[in-house]
Amino acid sequence: MGTDILSKLRDSYLNAVLAGNSDEATRVIDQGLASGVIPSKIYLDVLMPVQVEIGARWHRGEVEIPQEHIATQVTLRQMARLKGLLKTRLKLGLKAVVSSVEGDQHFIGAQAVADFLAVDGWEVDFLGADVPTDHLVPFVKARGAHIVCVSCSLSSLVPVATKLVEELKKLNPAPKVLIGGAAFAVRPELATQVAADAYTPDPQQAVTIARQVCGLLNAENALGLFLRKLGHSVHEYRKLRGMSQQELAGSSDLDRAYISAVEHGKQNISIGAISKLAKALNVTIEELLIGADY
Numbered sequence: 001m002g003t004d005i006l007s008k009l010r011d012s013y014l015n016a017v018l019a020g021n022s023d024e025a026t027r028v029i030d031q032g033l034a035s036g037v038i039p040s041k042i043y044l045d046v047l048m049p050v051q052v053e054i055g056a057r058w059h060r061g062e063v064e065i066p067q068e069h070i071a072t073q074v075t076l077r078q079m080a081r082l083k084g085l086l087k088t089r090l091k092l093g094l095k096a097v098v099s100s101v102e103g104d105q106h107f108i109g110a111q112a113v114a115d116f117l118a119v120d121g122w123e124v125d126f127l128g129a130d131v132p133t134d135h136l137v138p139f140v141k142a143r144g145a146h147i148v149c150v151s152c153s154l155s156s157l158v159p160v161a162t163k164l165v166e167e168l169k170k171l172n173p174a175p176k177v178l179i180g181g182a183a184f185a186v187r188p189e190l191a192t193q194v195a196a197d198a199y200t201p202d203p204q205q206a207v208t209i210a211r212q213v214c215g216l217l218n219a220e221n222a223l224g225l226f227l228r229k230l231g232h233s234v235h236e237y238r239k240l241r242g243m244s245q246q247e248l249a250g251s252s253d254l255d256r257a258y259i260s261a262v263e264h265g266k267q268n269i270s271i272g273a274i275s276k277l278a279k280a281l282n283v284t285i286e287e288l289l290i291g292a293d294y
Helices: 003-018 022-034 039-059 065-085 108-119 133-143 155-168 182-186 188-193 203-213 219-240 245-252 256-263 271-280 285-291
Strands: 095-100 123-128 147-151 176-180
Touching: 003 022, 003 039, 003 065, 022 039, 022 065, 039 065, 039 108, 039 203, 065 108, 095 108, 095 133, 108 123, 108 147, 108 203, 123 133, 133 155, 147 155, 147 203, 155 176, 155 182, 155 188, 176 203, 182 188, 219 245, 219 256, 219 285, 245 256, 245 271, 256 271, 271 285
Parallel strands: 095 123, 095 147, 147 176
Antiparallel strands: none
16 A cells, blocks of 8 residues: 555545535545555545645635635544544543634644544643634633644744743643644744744644653653554554454564564564565555554
């Protein structure tokens, strides 16, 4: 499985949502799942890029507002559907607030961050678009949030994001703050203007960075987390391929007991063994490692 199937899925899904055809959009997603693409990869590598493309076309005047709104609603339904297919990890006992800055009507990226944090075991409050700073800060304090993820899609709103971070840092105790959004994807240097704890370019990295800044990823437990993620990925791809552990062991020239230990996150593993597993599961090493996240 490579980039070809994802490219085809993106093209088909883009055509479906531009046509406002929700049933066709569902059919495209079903086709991807039936082809063995895991839900998180469809979410991140199909839905998100298509939404970015629609936004770009809207800015160029190639898509009308009603068409953009319909496409967004179709994608929101697919996001919720795919999130429901992801396996939620054990609760971390940590709270996150996710919001777009005041004046920012865009929220799809923030929704994605909220979804993946929730799957990762965070207790998440997603506040959506255009949340006034003087309402958001008291809410964060009342909720006792450990981390606040702030989305800013327009460079003109970076001063608003900067002020929000300043106000959040005055709280006692002050939450950790992650900043992200299209404004920083287009102009990464703007992130240095915002005194957040970290910048996150996408929902997947947001989860890892959130764990890091909240002290959950020291060297020892980072390795354990990686092995558990990898084991989950191997297990999920094996099931998608309809293979038993013994069949995977034969195809990868590894011992069945070794496969079992890998899937349970109990086995340290070399890059050579990862390569063998990826080949046997008909995925790239990158797909196996990325798929390990969810």
